[in-house]
Amino acid sequence: MHKEFLMGNEAIALGALAAGVNLVAGYPGTPSTEVLETIAKRNPGNVYVEWSINEKAGMEVAAGAAYAGARALVTMKQVGLNVASDPLMSLEYIGVKGGMVVLVADDPGPISSQTEQDTRTFAMFSKVPVFDPSSVSEAYEMIQEAFDFSEKYGTPVFFRATTRVDHGYEALEVKDPEEYFVNKPEGFVKDPSRWVIFPRLSVKNHALIEKRNAELKNVFSEYHRNKILREEDTAKCRKGIATQGVNFMYTLDSLHDKNARVMRVATPFPFPEKLALDFLAGLDEVLCIEELDPVIERALTYVCGKYSLDVRIRGKLTGDIPPSGENSMEIVRGALAEFLKNEEDETGEDGTVVAPAAAELPQPPALPVRPPVLCAGCPHRASFYAVKTAMRGKKTIYCGDIGCYTLGNAAPLDMCDTCLCMGAGIGIAQGVGHIEPDTKCFAFVGDSTFFASGITGTVNAFYNQADMTLIVLDNSTTAMTGHQPHPGTGRTVMGQVVEKVSIERVLRAIGLTVVETVDPLDYALSVETVKRVADEPGVKAIIFRSPCIAISKPKGRSHVDPDKCIGCGKCIRELGCPAIILDSDGKKAKIDTSVCTGCTLCEQLCPVKAISGGAKNDTAKGGRHE
Amino acid sequence: MSKNIILCGVGGQGTILASRLIATAAMDKDIPIKTAETIGMAQRGGSVFSHLRLGEGINSPLIGKGEVDLIIGFEPGETVRQLPFLKQGGAVVVSSRPVMPVSAMIGQSKYDAEAMVEYLKANVEHLTIVDADKAADELGSAKVLNVVLLGAALRSGELGLEESDLENAIREKVKVPEKFLELNKKALSWSKGGK
Numbered sequence: 001m002h003k004e005f006l007m008g009n010e011a012i013a014l015g016a017l018a019a020g021v022n023l024v025a026g027y028p029g030t031p032s033t034e035v036l037e038t039i040a041k042r043n044p045g046n047v048y049v050e051w052s053i054n055e056k057a058g059m060e061v062a063a064g065a066a067y068a069g070a071r072a073l074v075t076m077k078q079v080g081l082n083v084a085s086d087p088l089m090s091l092e093y094i095g096v097k098g099g100m101v102v103l104v105a106d107d108p109g110p111i112s113s114q115t116e117q118d119t120r121t122f123a124m125f126s127k128v129p130v131f132d133p134s135s136v137s138e139a140y141e142m143i144q145e146a147f148d149f150s151e152k153y154g155t156p157v158f159f160r161a162t163t164r165v166d167h168g169y170e171a172l173e174v175k176d177p178e179e180y181f182v183n184k185p186e187g188f189v190k191d192p193s194r195w196v197i198f199p200r201l202s203v204k205n206h207a208l209i210e211k212r213n214a215e216l217k218n219v220f221s222e223y224h225r226n227k228i229l230r231e232e233d234t235a236k237c238r239k240g241i242a243t244q245g246v247n248f249m250y251t252l253d254s255l256h257d258k259n260a261r262v263m264r265v266a267t268p269f270p271f272p273e274k275l276a277l278d279f280l281a282g283l284d285e286v287l288c289i290e291e292l293d294p295v296i297e298r299a300l301t302y303v304c305g306k307y308s309l310d311v312r313i314r315g316k317l318t319g320d321i322p323p324s325g326e327n328s329m330e331i332v333r334g335a336l337a338e339f340l341k342n343e344e345d346e347t348g349e350d351g352t353v354v355a356p357a358a359a360e361l362p363q364p365p366a367l368p369v370r371p372p373v374l375c376a377g378c379p380h381r382a383s384f385y386a387v388k389t390a391m392r393g394k395k396t397i398y399c400g401d402i403g404c405y406t407l408g409n410a411a412p413l414d415m416c417d418t419c420l421c422m423g424a425g426i427g428i429a430q431g432v433g434h435i436e437p438d439t440k441c442f443a444f445v446g447d448s449t450f451f452a453s454g455i456t457g458t459v460n461a462f463y464n465q466a467d468m469t470l471i472v473l474d475n476s477t478t479a480m481t482g483h484q485p486h487p488g489t490g491r492t493v494m495g496q497v498v499e500k501v502s503i504e505r506v507l508r509a510i511g512l513t514v515v516e517t518v519d520p521l522d523y524a525l526s527v528e529t530v531k532r533v534a535d536e537p538g539v540k541a542i543i544f545r546s547p548c549i550a551i552s553k554p555k556g557r558s559h560v561d562p563d564k565c566i567g568c569g570k571c572i573r574e575l576g577c578p579a580i581i582l583d584s585d586g587k588k589a590k591i592d593t594s595v596c597t598g599c600t601l602c603e604q605l606c607p608v609k610a611i612s613g614g615a616k617n618d619t620a621k622g623g624r625h626e
Numbered sequence: 627m628s629k630n631i632i633l634c635g636v637g638g639q640g641t642i643l644a645s646r647l648i649a650t651a652a653m654d655k656d657i658p659i660k661t662a663e664t665i666g667m668a669q670r671g672g673s674v675f676s677h678l679r680l681g682e683g684i685n686s687p688l689i690g691k692g693e694v695d696l697i698i699g700f701e702p703g704e705t706v707r708q709l710p711f712l713k714q715g716g717a718v719v720v721s722s723r724p725v726m727p728v729s730a731m732i733g734q735s736k737y738d739a740e741a742m743v744e745y746l747k748a749n750v751e752h753l754t755i756v757d758a759d760k761a762a763d764e765l766g767s768a769k770v771l772n773v774v775l776l777g778a779a780l781r782s783g784e785l786g787l788e789e790s791d792l793e794n795a796i797r798e799k800v801k802v803p804e805k806f807l808e809l810n811k812k813a814l815s816w817s818k819g820g821k
């Protein structure tokens with residue numbers, strides 16, 4: 001054992017390695033990404049790791065490995081689980097031989113996601129058991145236990161953590177590589193009655209799953225991480241708090257009433273019913289403190305109904321806890337104070353919650369408004385601006401995608417009219433076009449997301465004779481999640497150099513005849529190309545190719561010549577590049593050279609050529625950036 | 627003894643590295659530590675913060691309002707945003723250099739950074755203002771602002787660490803050539819004479 005300061009996701013990764021994981025697959029997505037990255041980095045050499053093209057592919061690869069007796073891990077964020085749900089729903093009926101953990105990172109808030117869906121609810125729907133850690137150090141231990149449970153019961157299990165565990169850091173003791181469990185897969189053993197899903201098998205296995213999950217309720221009641229913290233004086237205890245995940249930590253730090261009982265639920269499904277009965281005994285009221293769905297609240301309400309218990313269950317459904325968003329110390333403290341305040345306390349004070357004295361503050365001046373923006377020098381800004389200029393005055397719709405380019409929605413670009421889920425812009429552009437034939441329909445997709453879920457939509461468009469322009473914003477990386485490789489980069493996470501999948505060739509193979517590749521930082525050529533291509537009939541594509549600024553070195557920095565600048569403000573107003581500010585008199589443009597990448601876009605725009613010094617990366621013609 | 631610290635700024639300013647440096651220094655001294663970081667979309671120029679909790683008996687990685695001993699602000703407006711977390715008598719170290727949001731540059735919002743500094747002066751007794759432009763000029767680099775601020779935080783007395791602890795952490799964490807190590811050391815001690 002040795003001590004390390006680890007991010008939650010790193011701890012989960014090291015826990016999986018300690019559990020002898022043989023194969024890890026996944027698709028990047030905040031807040032899950034660092035799990036797979038850490039496994040790749042800390043690979044003792046015998047673990048197969050891949051970034052799959054999407055979560056469905058990853059789920060299937062992991063299932064195959066688990067069929068062969070390997071310990072397998074698949075990682076994704078909560079919306080990725082939607083993509084992977086098709087194989088997972090059936091996989092639960094088939095089961096696994098080696099332990100298989102489906103790691104899903106949920107994002108209350110949401111901080112970096114489209115939805116506030118709860119994987120605990122998905123667990124009930126798919127009948128897959130779920131583990132819900134409360135802290136970084138616990139996650140390290142718990143994922144090892146999850147592998148054991150999975151293997152013992154022959155079922156995939158969910159390991160779902162939320163942002164504050166995934167992206168929290170703690171110093172903890174972890175095993176040395178020599179101490180890792182070694183799992184030797186037996187290999188796949190042919191048995192059609194086990195591995196081939198047919199209605200007959202499904203109905204048989206459905207019954208077995210229900211029986212197993214009923215048994216797991218009891219098993220989980222004994223699982224040491226499902227626990228009750230008892231009150232000091234049972235005669236005085238009338239109120240209980242049921243909680244989960246990081247909310248358990250907020251509760252521990254806020255609650256100072258020694259006569260309240262606390263239940264922490266580590267496996268919300270199958271719900272540890274016996275333990276809950278024990279918890280509810282003698283209580284009048286329970287407050288459920290949880291994030292996302294009221295899973296514990298519903299489970300306890302059910303238990304009370306089933307056993308005719310006269311305990312009032314409160315939480316989200318009763319308005320005691322906010323129905324949406326992330327909880328904070330303030331929310332938990334406030335809810336606890338409210339819940340416990342009627343306590344018949346001889347001292348007459350509630351004394352239940354430590355509310356520190358904050359300094360009294362007057363109203364501050366208007367705080368800066370900072371929605372996230374495209375980075376200085378981001379080639380997506382140039383692509384959006386070229387399309388915007390080329391289509392000025394025309395009736396258009398710009399259907400966006402999930403990734404950095406979602407940030408193209410912000411003023412002054414205002415180039416994202418719709419955004420739904422990964423790849424959806426391609427289908428939405430078609431649908432709008434079928435209803436409004438006079439609209440120029442554009443769909444924007446990234447390079448990684450093109451492979452993840454853009455290809456089927458494009459085939460659909462081509463086959464069904466849609467009229468639309470597909471814009472692929474190819475920056476040679478998966479940028480938003482921290483620069484993962486994908487099929488177009490010619491690298492794998494294991495460090496192999498492989499044949500690149502060419503987006504152009506894929507598009508041409510589908511049947512598109514107009515497929516053009518342009519460097520978006522060549523402003524005039526980009527505008528001209530968009531004008532020309534958008535006028536072609538049917539489905540056509542432009543690939544804007546220029547590397548993400550985070551993976552390429554700037555070749556120069558631009559600066560404004562104050563003698564030439566006429567202060568027209570065009571560079572600031574049109575582009576919204578965070579590097580361009582005003583000089584101290586607030587009259588002329590000035591470039592912050594510590595963030596400017598010298599992309600030259602503003603140079604090409606300035607009407608009096610006052611800006612110079614940049615040097616753009618030139619990769620559209622000279623082949624792909626590595 | 628426990629310490630609650632918030633680092634705040636704008637995505638891209640280096641708050642996460644600074645938070646790692648404090649954590650590394652604390653861990654080397656066997657002080658238990660928990661942190662929560664902003665990772666994701668907000669890193670693209672949005673408001674970011676790190677919560678750090680040092681000491682025994684801590685469960686939650688997030689800090690509640692009125693519980694923070696020290697705010698290390700990389701930007702005046704972001705520091706004001708976090709001020710409700712400061713406990714009575716807590717310390718603030720702040721860089722005077724604003725980062726103008728695009729929304730203000732194009733006239734969609736207003737941001738008066740000087741008013742922020744004035745507000746901090748009026749409402750924080752234990753305040754250290756770091757002149758980031760002067761530091762960048764004298765050190766010849768704007769990239770070590772995070773280390774300059776850590777130095778000022780050390781001298782506020784609220785960090786609970788020594789200069790040598792942070793120096794060691796820089797050596798461990800910032801694995802760069804000797805000359806950058808020198809620059810970082812200079813940055814760490816800059817606020818001794820510089821403010």
Ligand code: SF4
Nearest residue numbers: 377577596599600602
């Ligand atoms: S060259 Fe102009 S547009 Fe490009 S990063 Fe620098 S300031 Fe921004």
Ligand code: SF4
Nearest residue numbers: 565566568569571606
């Ligand atoms: S576009 Fe040119 S002239 Fe106009 S403000 Fe910018 S640098 Fe000055």
